Amino acid sequence: MQSDTLLHVANVSILLACMVLKFPQIFVLLRAKSTTGVSLNSLVLELVGYIVFVTYQMYYDYPPPTYLEYPILIAQDVVLLILILLYGGRLQDSLMYSIVFVVGWRLLTVEKWIIDFAMSLCTFISAASKFAQLQCLWRSKDAGQVSALTWALATYTCAARIYTTIATTGDMQVLVRFVAMTLLNLWVLLSVLHYQRRRHSFIKDD
Template sequence: MEYGSMLHFANFSALFLCAVLKFPQISLLFKARSAAGVSLYSLLLELLGFIVFVNYQMYYDYPLPTFLEYPILIAQDVILLLLILHYNGNLKQILIYAAVFVGLWNVLTIEKWVIDLAMSLCTFISASSKLAQLQCLWRSKNSAQVSTLTWALASYTCMARIFTTVVTTGDTQVLVRFIAMTILNLWVTFTVMYYKPSSKKQD
């Protein structure tokens, strides 16, 4: 398979999987009517990382196919945020989070140094989101409401993005971010599998 075909497949597969990435997790929360084991802090950090990443890609006019899935992921994370706040009885807080994230979106691209600094912190922010979810799982020792499939798909999409970044932009900051996210996503995936209450249970 030529690089062009491989690049097309990697872009398409990452976009397609990200379009449904959070659906298994959303479905689990709906069925359980509980957000136990799902870290709100992790989700907020992930949203922050996504917003910074999308703004960085747009600011430097990177090819749309290399980051098109992120607006879709942001929308899915917002749905998850609504569900978590609802099941935790804190739905009114959504107005505060919305104001913060909208304000952040507008501030990031005011100056070049702002978006560059934000992107340099993006890997740390995104890594912190995964570590927060791991901490939540270690504390609860129960991953019944955490989707194995969602985290496994997230691991694949990051691996696909390592390839597309190398072939297209070669941006070192972006590449380091995707390598770190692949490792941490796989770690969360295996932890979720380890803490499943029953091996017969499926997402």
């Protein structure tokens, strides 16, 4: 009974966190009208990872509470993608991205081996999205408009999903993915905080 309650609390807390996870980043971009420090490649890879992951979970009829937040995250990432394209002067590319994502999503479930193969690559795709964001930070040495709160929430949700995966499906592919994503999200968060702190110290010195 206690484990069921803990699992329910974990699922609800993850869902609530994911409902607002990207909002801090969205608000930062809207306020600044600049995408400094925010990686487009990272966001696109993250979207691909989300789409593959939620499609895999639905294909194998996994319990909805184990993936319910992903449609919400996908919707928020789409808003972020539009903002990044808008402020980057590339809004015309939004149609191309839409077609690629929709066609790709439809192809995932054409054959069982396709979705299985895509899921085997999902961790690498999602990891690549984090490394793309880290590379953007290392190159610019400026967190710019990157929201630390968004990355903190992402770190929590992935960490909590480690527990819910063990307690429900026990799927090793999914578990490995969440462990890797927790560590990488934490790495990005610490990098953002480091560059933000350094930026503030420069401003004070000036």
